Amino acid sequence: MTAQSRTRRRLLSATTALAMACAAPIAAHAAAVSSGAIKADDVDIGNPIAQTVYLSLRNESGAEAYARAVQTPGPQFHKFLTREEFVKRFAPTDADIAKVESALTQLGYTIDSVFPNHLAIQVIAPAGTTEAALGVKLKRMTVNGRTGMVPTGVPTLPASIRDLVRGVGGLNTLHLAHPLKRSSAIAGQATTTKFVAGATLTGGKPGSYLPQDFATRYNVNPIYANGFTGRGATIGIITLANFYPSDAYTFWKAAGLTVDQNRITTVNVDGGTAIAPSDALGEGETDIDVEQSGGLAPGANLRVYVAPNQTNANFVDAAEAAASENIADTVSISWGQPELDYFAEPSQNVAASTYIMDAFHDVFLEMGIQGQSVYVATGDSGAYDTVRGCPNSGTPSASAPVCNAPYAVDSPANDPAVTGAGGTTLPVTLKLTSGAVLTVAQEQAWSWNYIYQQTAAQGHPIALAYLFSTGDGGGVSSYFKKPYYQVGVSGITTTKPGQSFTEDTGSGPQTLVTLPAKFAGRNLPDMSADADPETGYQFLEEGSIVTFEGGTSFVAPQLNGVTALAVQGTGGRVGLMNNIAYGLGDAATDDITAGDNWGYTGKTGYDNAAGLGVLNATKLANALLTLKSLYGR
Template structure:
């Protein structure tokens, strides 16, 4: 099947620290940094002013109605101009902001949604505008330079009643892609790892001709087998008339996707990929493989859907929110996915503002900006998906040195953003059934689809090779409880919803000051629970993909970055089948699960086994796999019936 492609070799020695392998760089807001002084006054800086919504409560109510059968506005999605007129900033408010910026010598560009205004100027101009001083910092962790305000920025009183968030003054954060590789252990006593399929997955179907049937080399055809997508293909439902969007932070080679589809024998629509470079676009870099994955998976699940790739630069402060805002304001795509994120807590004042209290969980980052964008998408009927993360229940552990040594951080229970927002569907990860053996150890099996967490491998190595030889903490499907977003309406009556755990803190072992508490997380907070829906993401039961940047064909790849685009592609199929946009998934899928539970005719398979290092699989909602994995044919049946 893959004869035309070069297979990349990934040798790793047994005994290496294998946790947290990622192609996306991450600079944590909590990482200690050295103040290198004020940024040069003439240095250009671009920022985006996100404007306050009008009638936000009414907007949320309208969104509920669009996905609630029998409501007055069921499936009456708005256009971008209708959103701007009813919920975006008023013309007077926009004129006031633009006039004020012009007085400061700054030009401006308004999004058609009236949700944001982009502007740029010199450091001196923006320092004066926001009554702060941008300083350059050098990370002690990796030497990366970035800038951020040395003091809390102040929105001018003239426009403070209009501006909600200023994004771009701080470019400390680099989002990471939620892609993980299976550790390719070298031979042990002359033997190589033995990985074999145990079952076809959730439904037992094996009818898709593009499937490989081999764990670690699965294709989109295997996804169709696992999650009962084939009945839609048999009816000619291939995503025709649907448009998928990918929001990403790296540019890519579109030929990677066409090569992947061709080499698995998948017939697709030609000339289907359009690229939109936001804020100058992303680079061809270590994240390019992520973009390739997103396009290959979403466009492979829905082979006749159109695809728009919105790429923006990483580490600019406002690139990510700008790309999302553009994709939603354009309102061409019926569904949008992203596979990038960072810990939710990195937005909090305690980790961003000099002198802030270690209990200050005020949002000074982009959580509010993302939220406004996602509300617009929901009312326009655009379905959104975000990877929930690959660090299990401990989202910060994947990007920070974690342990008890000098220079290490603690590992509090945390979730990933933007997946934690209540108006996006958080894509979690499972392990599909397979059997495995390493070296001289015995063969063991995962006998049912389980929450993805590599402690099952950790236990194997500890038992048969020796304790502490391999450290796999905390690779697994992201999940837990938000400590910023409250429990949304659609989770209020869901069995298994939890509050945040007590005694969770982000502590740094400073080489000079000793143990330093950077943030104390709220206890027993009634927060939004993630993930929502999960599909196979474990690299040991993972996938092949093609990335020129990564050397061609890669196998043994996984992470929730595969699940988000797969759900995106599934939505394109549902869009064609039902004849309309699907809208925000969450209220619909939770209502179906709450009423009908699990069974042969329902759209969901409960994930009762496995764990993500803290939260365990259960016969109901759990923070490892959400409400479970999908039976897509059954979900299509429910949506067609107008439930």
């Protein structure tokens, strides 16, 4: 069976201009696993391991150039390619794939499937065969209460195919993405109430906002007034947790929205995943993504790509599926993990896996060339993205290390081929049970710094450790270079000097990674909207209403839904929004000049707290219509 004819058996299923993505120099300080550090056990050599071999683009520079051209006003503007055209021009050839398959087979791998976009081959091999083939040891470790497998050493493939392969995913089951949603700090937990069948959801209040409230705040209503609902467009959701579609249909009906009762299609990638009770696997995140995007574009169809969150391959594989199908016109992702996760984990003797970011970049590049818009939540740990995954306070131990908080960003929002969705706090007055009164006078960049400062000033302080560093993700990538659409933009910054990531497992801080100083990297976020749970939203999960919920994971699907309206309104896909947004500035967004994300402050023009500002949907839609009239596409 040839690579061209092989179907995806394990995948049950059926933008974009950007700069050259070159790696920055990252210094990792190696240290072997010691007897006092994290316990490591060998993986059973007979344990079968599903892996994904990610292939390099055949014509990377050509793909980068074309991705830029289709988003630049001119002769190639919006001349998007089909998947088949993308493969023919930029992806590995059938001969390349056959060569990689032959080498893998000789190493003892069983070839399972090839993605139609030619960017990934799925394979299976026992642990012992994998170790011998890649020159690594597979270890089981427990960190922060999670037990998983990691490879030690640097995986090495035969020289004959090394130039064709980015890397091998599926060997790391320890460092995985997490949903980027947040509950209220003031209430301690978001309020949950059992939904009564046939009830009507009432919005209009902080903590209980509905898609209609977003539409009013961010000037979507004039688009509806012109008859656009997203009809004919398909929204894609890439997620790592399954959900009950019935929750979304109930939510939309209760919110007063009329939708097609067959609009949702679930696409199981890598076998998908079961629905876990009590949001154990992140089901609530998928509910949010579907309900928000579909609520803002009630006429659009939704295609939900569900992959398990078991290995470092599953997340990328979900993106590969969305790109390979090329059905979704616009896509959002509300999961991520610190960019630093990919640099190294020397204290555990785990090799760097930056090739995962490269694999993501290749597939996002493809999606942009195909005209698929991609929105990714920038995270909810402010300017210090590692804080959420590794606490910076407490008693350190081997299984629960304590880390410092360097300036860092989230992945895959760090990719230049996606639109990074940041967050704000809406104007509000909140009266706390302590007697403190919180006041936000104007929409501002989101962090809980305002809670810390105002409660302290009024004599009712909330501990800094409880609030830090919750806020919208923003900063500078230490891996991806500054993309062309950010060149010459006032407010674009470089990485901070003197930044390193340290971890203490009980025997003192150890430097894991030293970050480059003043590196001209990709800046985040791109554009923002309300994400603070204190001025946040309600959604439905397993028949219960959850209120005072927020996070940038709301913003990504909201931008996704608004883009579906633009797809209908302009008569076609619009691709990566960044070039247009940066080119137009306040002609497409409304500036945010207040607030902070702990490390950066809102100011006139671009900033790393709120990006270009908040969405103004009608402004952006009018800009897209103007470009269409000029270039006929």
